[in-house]
Structure formats: structure tokens, C-alpha cells
Amino acid sequence: MSSKPMLRIEGLAKNYGGLKAVRGVSFEVPEGEIVGLIGPNGAGKTTTFNMIAGAEKPSSGKIFLLDQEITGLQTEKLYYRGLMRTFQLSHEYAKMTSLENLMVAGPSQVGENMFMNWISPVKVIKRETEILERANYTLDFLGLNHVRDELAGNLSGGQKKLLELGRTMMGDSKCVLLDEPGAGVNPTLMVKVTEMIRTLNEEQGYTFCIIEHDMDLIANLCKNVIVLNDGQILMQGTMEQVRNDERVIDAYFGGGVI
Ligand SMILES: Nc1ncnc2c1ncn2[C@@H]1O[C@H](COP(=O)(O)OP(=O)(O)OP(=O)(O)O)[C@@H](O)[C@H]1O
Ligand SMILES: [Mg+2]
Incomplete structure (x- = not known):
């Protein structure tokens, strides 16, 4: 087929x-x-x-x-x-945690747009919550929960590769x-x-x-x-x-x- x-x-x-x-x-x-x-x-x-x-x-x-x-x-x-x-x-991003590395790979960081923050804070919070949930799900999927708050620069080569794969899941x-x-x-x-x-x-x-x-x-x-x-x-x-x-x-x- x-x-x-x-x-x-x-x-x-x-x-x-x-x-x-x-x-x-x-x-x-x-x-x-x-x-x-x-x-x-x-x-x-x-x-x-x-x-x-x-x-x-x-x-x-x-x-x-x-x-x-x-x-x-x-x-x-x-x-x-x-x-x-x-x-x-x-x-x-070596100076950011695993979780943060995934979050910045999430769709359109509306929270960083000051105008959106001002005009529709509820929408921004909702979107950020969704991104956080997705990042946590991704860490779980990758088996990287235990290094969630570790700086990515400190991860092993293999863990960094997993984080790379995780970015595509965001x-x-x-x-x-x-x-x-x-x-x-x-x-x-x-x-x-x-x-x-x-x-x-x-x-x-x-x-x-x-x-x-x-x-x-x-x-x-x-x-x-x-x-x-x-x-x-x-x-x-x-x-x-x-x-x-x-x-x-x-x-x-x-x-x-x-
Ligand atoms: N920015 C660049 N400037 C000049 N030459 C480059 C550049 N990027 C790649 N090359 C050259 O192009 C050729 C192909 O490189 P490429 O990185 O695509 O190979 P590859 O198949 O990915 O190899 P590897 O398995 O080692 O990763 C090589 O000769 C490389 O030196
Ligand atoms: Mg190559």
C-alpha cells in the first residue's frame, strides 16, 4: 500500500x-x-x-x-x-531546564507578546497552561521526568538527543x-x-x-x-x-x- x-x-x-x-x-x-x-x-x-x-x-x-x-x-x-x-x-539551551527547553519549543509564545498579555490575559494563561501540560507529557513520554528541572547543559549526550526529539512533540x-x-x-x-x-x-x-x-x-x-x-x-x-x-x-x- x-x-x-x-x-x-x-x-x-x-x-x-x-x-x-x-x-x-x-x-x-x-x-x-x-x-x-x-x-x-x-x-x-x-x-x-x-x-x-x-x-x-x-x-x-x-x-x-x-x-x-x-x-x-x-x-x-x-x-x-x-x-x-x-x-x-x-x-x-544549556542554561535552561529540560522543561523550559520544551516549553520554548511550544506553539506561538503568546505570553511574550505584550499586546496579547494586556488585551487577553486569560487566553495567554490558557495557552501557557496547555504548553506546560504538553511539556510534562513529553518529559514523561521520553522518560526524562527525573531531569525535568535540571539545566539542559548538564544532561548526558543521550538525554540531550531525547530532548531534541521532545522538541518535535511540542x-x-x-x-x-x-x-x-x-x-x-x-x-x-x-x-x-x-x-x-x-x-x-x-x-x-x-x-x-x-x-x-x-x-x-x-x-x-x-x-x-x-x-x-x-x-x-x-x-x-x-x-x-x-x-x-x-x-x-x-x-x-x-x-x-x-
Ligand atoms: N556550510 C558549509 N560550508 C561549506 N561546506 C559545507 C558546509 N556544510 C557542509 N559542507 C560540506 O558539504 C559536504 C556534505 O556535508 P554534510 O554535512 O551534508 O554531510 P553528511 O552526509 O551529513 O555527513 P555526516 O555523516 O558526517 O554528518 C561535506 O563535504 C561538507 O564538508
Ligand atoms: Mg550529517
């Missing part, structure tokens, strides 16, 4: 001066699926995410979210359309791009992270595109895997097909480690 594309990328390219980091990449992420994006270091995976998520302007190509073109839209606009991303290197996410959710996460926590992603997909209807070097996580979650190499799609298929493809083996072992 194949569904309509949540995300469609057409001929996406990014040049940094003379360096062609991404050279004409086209793929689809079907609604309700978890698609893996893998490839050796420097293949252009994060650059591809940066362009989709509005952090980098494509040199050429187009991006569509549910058939609406979103090429070049800023991160905030994408947030309100349901597209969110996490970062390869966690982007926590908005009405439909499509979430995860950049190495397993980096720096210990094997026990890795199993939990895998299950959390599966739960968000199956029970909350999130569509995911996941960059990851941990092939177990990819094999466990993704039906379809796209392999990038040197800024281009080398192949796509099931993990089984990817594992047995000579070109993939060459790309990884020719260029470095998996």
Missing part, C-alpha cells in the same frame, strides 16, 4: 563555492512512513535536511510538503505547517526530520529511542525521515532506505537490498566507516 507523498524533493542541489555538496537529489517520503537516509560521512545528508528545513537556501531544486511548495520557507513557517527537524549536534508535527537521533546514545537507550520513534509513527501519525549511521535503528524502523553518496542518490530500496548492494559496500568502505 503506498500513500501520497508527505514530502517530495525534486532535483535539490547545494553548492558551497566550488564544492557540490548535494547534486540533484530527488526522492519522496510517503505519508505515514519512516524513510531512512544513509550514506558515508560528507555524503550530503545534513545539507539535504538543512535545505528542506529552511536552514539553507537550495542552489536549485524544489521541495513540496503535501503537494504545496515549501522551497526556501523559513523554519518558523515550516513549524506551523507541521515540518520539524532535529539537529545532528543537539541544540539545547508542535503539531506531521513530518519530522531526525538527524542522527542515535548519535552518542548508549545501546540500552537506543532501543528505547527506536521504540519512541515507532510509537510516534504508529500512534500519533508522524511521518519521519531519519539520517542515521546505526544500521540497526534504520533496519528496525525503515521500510525504504535512500543511500546518498557524494551528493547523489546511489540507490534506494529495502534495508535487505541496501545491505547486499556492491555499490553501497564500496561507498562505505571506499570512503570511510559506516
Whole structure:
């Protein structure tokens, strides 16, 4: 059963001066699926995410979210359309607690708008209460209750990665791009992270595109895997097909480690 594309990328390219980091990449992420994006270091995976998520302007190509073109839209606009991303290197606010980190990722901080505060304080309080409830639910879901009031800068690498995932739960996410959710996460926590992603997909209807070097996580979650190499799609298929493809083996072992 194949569904309509949540995300469609057409001929996406990014040049940094003379360096062609991404050279004409086209793929689809079907609604309700978890698609893996893998490839050796420097293949252009994060650059591809940066362009989709509005952090980098494509040199050429187009991006569509549910058939609406979103090429070049800023991160905030994408947030309100349901597209969110996490970062390869966690982007926590070190001097804020875990709870506060989630709360600032909540929808439209109406309380920060002085005019709204003055004209409709009840609305502001209601919205802030909703955000607090959602943040507490998210901490519970992630198993981070015990570090609710801890400064995020003091969390372990794995806990910071969980907080990254949690930020995507604070908005009405439909499509979430995860950049190495397993980096720096210990094997026990890795199993939990895998299950959390599966739960968000199956029970909350999130569509995911996941960059990851941990092939177990990819094999466990993704039906379809796209392999990038040197800024281009080398192949796509099931993990089984990817594992047995000579070109993939060459790309990884020719260029470095998996
Ligand atoms: N802002 C930038 N300026 C110049 N070159 C960049 C920039 N960002 C990325 N690159 C280069 O583009 C290429 C692709 O980088 P990218 O970070 O997308 O790779 P990746 O597939 O995410 O690798 P990794 O698995 O190591 O995270 C690399 O050669 C990188 O050095
Ligand atoms: Mg990367």
C-alpha cells in the first residue's frame, strides 16, 4: 500500500563555492512512513535536511510538503505547517531546564507578546497552561521526568538527543526530520529511542525521515532506505537490498566507516 507523498524533493542541489555538496537529489517520503537516509560521512545528508528545513537556501531544486511548495520557507513557517527537524549536534539551551527547553519549543509564545498579555490575559494563561501540560507529557513520554528541572547543559549526550526529539512533540508535527537521533546514545537507550520513534509513527501519525549511521535503528524502523553518496542518490530500496548492494559496500568502505 503506498500513500501520497508527505514530502517530495525534486532535483535539490547545494553548492558551497566550488564544492557540490548535494547534486540533484530527488526522492519522496510517503505519508505515514519512516524513510531512512544513509550514506558515508560528507555524503550530503545534513545539507539535504538543512535545505528542506529552511536552514539553507537550495542552489536549485524544489521541495513540496503535501503537494504545496515549501522551497526556501523559513523554519518558523515550516513549524506551523507541521515540518520539524532535529539537529545532528543537539541544540539545547544549556542554561535552561529540560522543561523550559520544551516549553520554548511550544506553539506561538503568546505570553511574550505584550499586546496579547494586556488585551487577553486569560487566553495567554490558557495557552501557557496547555504548553506546560504538553511539556510534562513529553518529559514523561521520553522518560526524562527525573531531569525535568535540571539545566539542559548538564544532561548526558543521550538525554540531550531525547530532548531534541521532545522538541518535535511540542508542535503539531506531521513530518519530522531526525538527524542522527542515535548519535552518542548508549545501546540500552537506543532501543528505547527506536521504540519512541515507532510509537510516534504508529500512534500519533508522524511521518519521519531519519539520517542515521546505526544500521540497526534504520533496519528496525525503515521500510525504504535512500543511500546518498557524494551528493547523489546511489540507490534506494529495502534495508535487505541496501545491505547486499556492491555499490553501497564500496561507498562505505571506499570512503570511510559506516
Ligand atoms: N556550510 C558549509 N560550508 C561549506 N561546506 C559545507 C558546509 N556544510 C557542509 N559542507 C560540506 O558539504 C559536504 C556534505 O556535508 P554534510 O554535512 O551534508 O554531510 P553528511 O552526509 O551529513 O555527513 P555526516 O555523516 O558526517 O554528518 C561535506 O563535504 C561538507 O564538508
Ligand atoms: Mg550529517
